[in-house]
Amino acid sequence: MGTGIVSVALSLDRAQTLSRILLVLAAGIWLMIAAAVIARARRDPQRLRAQTRRPVALSWVAGTAVLGARLVLLGWSAPGVALFGGALVLWGVLITPVLSHWRTPTVGASLLLTVATQSLAVLAVAIAVQIRSSWLEVGALVPFGLGLASYGFVMARFDLRQLGIGRGDHWITGGALAISTLAAGDLASGARSLDVLGRGHGPLEVLAVGLWLASMVWLPALVAAEIVNPRLGYDVRRWSTVFPLGMYAACSFVVGEVARAGAITSFAQVWTWVALSGWAAVTASMVRKFFAFGQDGPPRSA
Helix, strand or coil: CHHHHHHHHHHHCCCHHHHHHHHHHHHHHHHHHHHHHHHHHHHCHHHHHHHCCCHHHHHHHHHHHHHHHHHHHCCCHHHHHHHHHHHHHHHHHHHHHHHHCCCCCECHHHHHHHHHHHHHHHHHHHHHHHHCCHHHHHHCHHHHHHHHHHHHHHHCCECCCHHHHCCCHHHHHHHHHHHHHHHHHHHHHHHHHHCCCCCCHHHHHHHHHHHHHHHHHHHHHHHHHHHHCCCCCCCHHHHHHHHHHHHHHHHHHHHHHHCCCHHHHHHHHHHHHHHHHHHHHHHHHHHHHHHHHCCCCCCCCC
16 A cells, blocks of 8 residues: 555656656565465465454555556556456455444544545546546446545544554544545546536535645644654554555645646645655665564565
8 A cells, every 4th residue: 555655646746767666566565465365365264354354454455456546557457457356346345344343442544444445436537537438437436425434434433542642553544535535636537537427527626625625634733743752663554654645645646736736736746755755764664673573574554
């Protein structure tokens, strides 16, 4: 998730060489995680079933969809369609066990319910525009609406103390809104490009700007929480910080273009490098811990 979305942000900022390097890394991580899940299914199916009951399992959906969206940006629609199918199946398989074992109060990782659902909308729109599919553009409204509803569902039960004590996943409070913003902006742009939804692209543009503003409200609080209570040292949940950093940049590029707001685009250009710096810091910390303690491999949400 984190590596893939920073690659997307870099691509939107036209830093194509760096973007493709991160894309290769993201694809490699995805393949390693897929192999690890298959191996665990054979070796320890009970442990795998237990993992599928936790919201963090939905990062498999989001990671698959984000990788697909980056490939579609390259014009590779066939792999994007294949990954969309895989992400949709994963979402369908995981949603019931996750919701049936739901715990409250909710934490940052609980918002992966929103992130995974909105990632389907983002990838669906990207494919729809690429292959000129009006029905897929309209169909993307379903996961988009479900994603917005799930954000309200989770946040109504969210423990705000997580901003001070969370180990990285508390950043998804803003990141989940940011991916909702990206989905709204993509839907608005896609509706205009494909000439569907009548004048529906107008309200979607307004909604995208509103969601961007809402996501930005979280940013000062999240930064201030890090300053007041620095959480140094590596934790796998820090990849849940990298993802929102990249998503803030990506959604700002889209909203800046949709709303024709140069200030938002300028923020995106600056924040892309903040996201890359965050990615580099977490990667370096992970590598140091790997060599120091002999970890088995990359964290599942990298």
